[in-house]
Amino acid sequence: MSQDSAAATEAVRKLSGRRRREVVAVLLFSGGPIFESSIPLSVFGIDRQDAGVPRYRLLVCGGEEGPLRTTGGLELTAPYGLEAISRAGTVVVPAWRSITSPPPAEALDALRRAHEEGARIVGLCTGAFVLAAAGLLDGRPATTHWMYAPTLAKRYPSVHVDPRELFVDDGDVLTSAGTAAGIDLCLHIVRTDHGTEAAGALARRLVVPPRRSGGQERYLDRSLPEEIGSDPLAEVVAWALEHLHEQFDVETLAARAYMSRRTFDRRFRSLTGSAPLQWLITQRVLQAQRLLETSEYSVDEVAGRCGFRSPVALRGHFRRQLGSSPAAYRAAYRARRPQGGSAEALAPAIEPTVPAQGTSAGRRATAAATPPGPHAVTSATVGAGQPEHGKPGPDAYSAGRPALPGQRSAP
DSSP states (O other): HHHHHHHHHHHHHOOOOTTTEEEEEEEEEEEEOOOHHOOOHHHHHEEEEGGGGOOOOEEEESSSOOOOOOOOOGOOOSOOOOOGHHHHHHHEOOOOOOTOOOOOOOHHHHHHHHHHHEEEEOTTHHHHHHHHHHHTTTTTEEOTTTHHHHHHHHOOOEEEEOOOOOEEEEESSEOOOOOHHHHHHHHHHHHHHHHHHHHHHHHHHSSSSSOOSSSSGGOOOSSOGGGGGTTHHHHHHHHHTTTTSSSSOHHHEEEHOOOOOOHHHHHHHHHSSSHHHHHHHHHHHHHHHHHHHHOOOHHHHHHTTTTSSSSHHHHHHHHHSSOOOOHHHHHHHHHHHHHHHHHGGHHHHHHHOOTTTTTOOOOOOOOSSSSSOOTOOOOSTTTOOOOTTOOTTOSSSSSSSSEEEEEEOOO
């Protein structure tokens, strides 16, 4: 077992006598997307013992009165109600129908009781909003689909939202990003419970990688929370995006907002879920990506046109966010473009080598519609250079936390 699995196991509370670790309850709601809902049903509900996958007992529970309507107007009838959760050692909320509506109070109470009695609580994609509404993510690291991460961070400021991670294992509470990351997290649970061979056998049956490296960074765009449109900081954010080619720091943005640096940091984080320095660095890297894909500028010229003080700074930040050097990224993009025609087809070509387990995670929980910057940034000036290796900056969530590719595990 890897270090992260051992730490996660230690963090889980002792199960009450009536709960069983092999029993998995999946909590479904009306309006939930059928694809996300089907992931834990497929992983934990099908007998694959012939392939070396240990069997779980699945309880599909309705989180509210049925029938439950789902994608395409389909109607589902859950065989169990909320009372069945009392037998489960793992409770999975695969998705929530709307990030703007509150979950049913009865379902939240059932989740709290399950957690108090030692059950492992899992939120896939927007299921994290249900866990947050139940108060189970307070003071914890968590993730969700990058598009909804800013809303989660703003609505629940005590949650340390990190939109870069594919999934986050905080011991007895786990969360994942979007659809495919839900599979990643379910495989991680099997790996934690039964070891690498069992998870590998399941991955082969599902025809998916046992582990995926990297995170959500490559999927993020320049979107910002819808709520920012009416906020006074919107003008400052717009100005920053229009002047990425200039060298300026967070103090410059704070001055444009007529705020002190401290006040600006607090307001920016409450609005976007991200530290302004990390957000700004990420915007510069995204701009560098676009120039590398669409222009003939040299790497040195790209660095200058994206506001980095030197090509060395660009290379350092670029590699930390995308796992590739700028030159390698451009070469891979051009090599694959005739086949795929889009940057998304590039992902396998630039995926970094899977690092050794037990390395320091050091990523700070930040949430923005664009990803936070590198976790080890210590300079207050964007593009000023690379941080000292091995030392997380002031915004690091925690140091010394063992990590797997694409996930943060329990302390």
